[in-house]
Amino acid sequence: MLVLFETAAGYALFEVLKEGKLREPDELWKEFETPEAAKKTVKLVDFQKFENMSEAVASVTDLLEGKLSKDLKKFLKESFEKIEISSEKLAVMDAKIGASISKKFGIQVVSNDTVTELYRGIKQQLDALITGIKPDDISQMSLGLSHSLSRHKLKFSPDKVDNMIIQAIGLLDDLDKELNTYAMRVKEWYGWHFPEMSKIVVDNLAYAKVIKTMGFRSNAQTTDLSKILPEDLEKELKEAAEISMGSEISKEDIDNIIMGCEQVINLTEYRAELYEYLKNRMMAIAPNLTTIVGELVGARLIAHSGSLLNLAKHPASTVQILGAEKALFRALKTKNNTPKYGLIYHASLVGQAAPKNKGKVARLVATKSSLATRFDALSEEKDVQAELGHSNRKQIEKRIRILEGRNGDSGTKTEKDKGKKQKKAEPKLVSTTPSYNPSADVAGSNKSAEYGMAGSSKSAEYGAAGSSKSAEVITSGIKRKAEDISAEEESEDSTSEEESSKDNKSSEESGDEESSDDKSKDKSKKKKTKKRKLETEQKKEQPSKKTKAKEGKDKKDKKEKKKKKASEHTIVTSTNVVELKEKGSKKRKKAEDDEEKEISKSGGKAKKIKKLKESSEKKKEKTEEMKPKEEKDVKKGKQKEKEKEPVKEVEMAEKTKTKKKDKKDKKDKKKAH
Known part of the structure; x- marks a missing residue:
């Protein structure tokens, strides 16, 4: 078995001499207690030293990323040529590097607990195993390599690039403040000389450029301001300069004012350059976040959270409130409503929404922007075209249209809502036709009798079976009149009963018998006159309508057989009308009888009321007789009191005189003593 070992000095390849002892990894440390034992266990096969520090840093960075450097490939190729690879195994500490080596050279790679123990032992006795290198040199090499590696990481770390964005957005905000103060100071300063100019030229940059080119206001007519201002503003400015106050x-x-204007112009130009730099950096580091929120808002969110990675760690609810921490804690303390948005309020998508939908849109933008930041910060492949950001932005815009009811997809919902509103707004038509009166139905329970027909379906719908329009008008008009008469009679009966009861109550309380009798008589007269008018109108209408109906029937009897049914129908309707009239006359008689009874009842009550009136009049007369007597007694009492008053005054005067005399006598006695 071969062992690949990386040191600060270079790459080393060892051969394991006692492979049987690798089966017990817990006792492997005993084999590396002394240098002699370590040399018996492991043997150095090949060693390649780094030529310089830059080569060492490059190779170590590749190893940390799990890649094979050129130096390592060269070293392994040269060493494997000397040994038969097919029968050997290679022990490697990192599994990623082992996989790449086995793929490249086709050797079997091992990386497990025994390999770690083997590495620990080799590291412990490295000075004895590798000859030609002092231990102090290896320690210095490892220290120098660690320093240079850390320095390299800080320089080219992708996590630290967002630091430039934080600094740039901070400087941009400071520049905006400074520019505002400079511009306001220049306007106030030059305003003493030309105050009208501040209302004509509103832009700070244009204002500063005009002052720089013009100088005194007297030079306005001779100076050309066409490059700075449009024609209409230039003309207005020159006219105002002539009549300035x-x-x-x-x-x-003016020289000092022009110096201030130069500062304003330079700062605005630098601000534009800085904004372009920030825009490019944001599109390079967080393209998806910039497409959803914008450059400035995205940079402020990154600066507020500290870094892009920290922003990616925040949940969407925190991203929504970032920048409104004071308002949040104040709301929690006072138990009020928490804020709906922070820095994200300045995003263009939130600004597009209506005031009532801003909270919903801010929540949606926060969720999508948090997804975009996670993709930008943690994805291995950078999405330069910002496909995720564009798709999320489209979804947000669609949702805004749905909320505001402006999207074609949400047209069904909005149309329903509009229809509901229109239905509510439409005024309800008040039906002037009388209610259905079942007592007017006389022609039986069949549908043909209800609708005034005896046969076909069309005649059942319109109230006439194959008859002419004149016949339809006659039958419907007669029925409606009859229903109106019966409805009016019933309503008048009920109202007369109520009014008569009210009149009785009022007559008992007030005792006005004559007025109640007059009212009842007037009402009965009005009812009779109304009934007579209705009867006369019906009599007038009936003959004319009957004649028209007969003419129509005669014409259509010749053409069709259905005219017989129409004639039968008219007979039925006329009989119905006669029966209705008889019913109406009976009801009138009943109403008259009821009125007579009520009048007789009211007459008995009237006698009682008369007696009460007479008794009350007698009492009044007695009280009137008693009044003059009481008045006489009161007058006599007053006269007696007047007569007593002078007597009292005389008595009081005498008492005062006696008191004075007593006082004088006492004084005289005291003097005599």
Whole structure:
């Protein structure tokens, strides 16, 4: 068995002398306790030294990536020529390198626990096994190789390229702030000389270029500003310069203002270059993320998370809120609604959405952008054309159209919604036709009797069997009139009963007998007049309609046999109308009888009310008689009080006099003592 061993000095190939002891890997360490024992177990076959440090670094980096370097291929080829490969096995530490060697040279490769123990033993006694190299030299070589390898990794590490993006976006934000302050300062400074110019020229770069080329406002007419401004703005500026209200400034002032304008122009140009650099770097490192979110937002997300790999580790919910940490923790503390978006709010897709859909779109953009970042950061093959990003962007745009109801695919949903809204908005038609009255049906239970026909299906639909339009109009008009009469009579009966009950209550409370009697009489008169009018209208309509129907029947009896059925139908309808009239007259009689009974009842109540009225009038008269007596007594009491008042005043005056005399007497007595 052969053993391939890599050192900091070069490649070494050993041959195992005691293969039987490899069956017990736990006791293999005993064979490498001393250099003499190690030399008996393993023998050096070939050794190739690295010529310089760069060659060592290149070969070691290839080994770390699992690739065969040119030096290793050359070394193995030369060493295998000396030995028969078919009968030998090669022990290799790394399985990936072993697979590539077996594929290249066709030798059987072994990499297991015994190989690791064998490697450990060789490493322990490497100074004794490899002759011609000092142990101090090997330690220095390994130290130098580790330093150069780490330096090489830092230089060309793909993980550290996003650091350039973080620095670039930070500088871009700082430049925007500085540019804003410089431009505002220049506008305020030059505004003392030409204040009208700030309203005409709004762009900061154009404003600075105009000041640099023009200088004083008096030079506006002579200077050519066509390269900076369009014709209409140039004309307006020159007109405003002639009638400006600004103050005069010195040449030293204008020189300093022009220096500030140069700073603004230089910063804007540098910002444009930096933006192009950032755009190219983002398309190279994270193409899928840039297609979904944009260069600036993608760079800000990477800068906020620290690196592209850290951003890929974040879940979609965290990506959605990145940049709104303060608002999130404030909401959690105060138990309010958490924010729906952070830095991702500035993405163009979120800006396209309506205000009510911004939260949903932000969540969708966050999910798709997190997938894109994982693909960009962790995929071995770089997707330069950003196919994943373009497909995800199309899905987001489609979803936005569905939410806003602008997509053809979602047309079914939106049309249904529109139809619902239209149905709600349509006003409901109020049917003026009277309700169905079952009492008006007299011609039996058959469908032919209901619809006024005796035969065919078409006549059942339209109310006449093979008859003319005039016959249809006659029958339908007569039926409707009859139904209207019966419906009105029933409604009037119910309303009359309710109103009579209300009138009785009011008459009991107020005692107005005459008004209630008058109302009942007026209502009965109105009802009679209405009924008479309806009867006269029916009589007028019936003869004219009958004559028309007869004429139509005579004409069509000659042509078809079906006219007989139509004549039978008209007879049935006329009999129905007569029966309806009889019913109507009976109902009227009943209503009149009910009214008479109610009037008789109300007459008995009226007598009681009269008695109550008389008693109340008597009480009123008594109270009126008592009133003048009470008034006289009140007047007498007032007069007596007036007479007593002067007597009281005299008594009070006498009391005061006596009190004064007593006081004087007391004083005199005191003086005498």
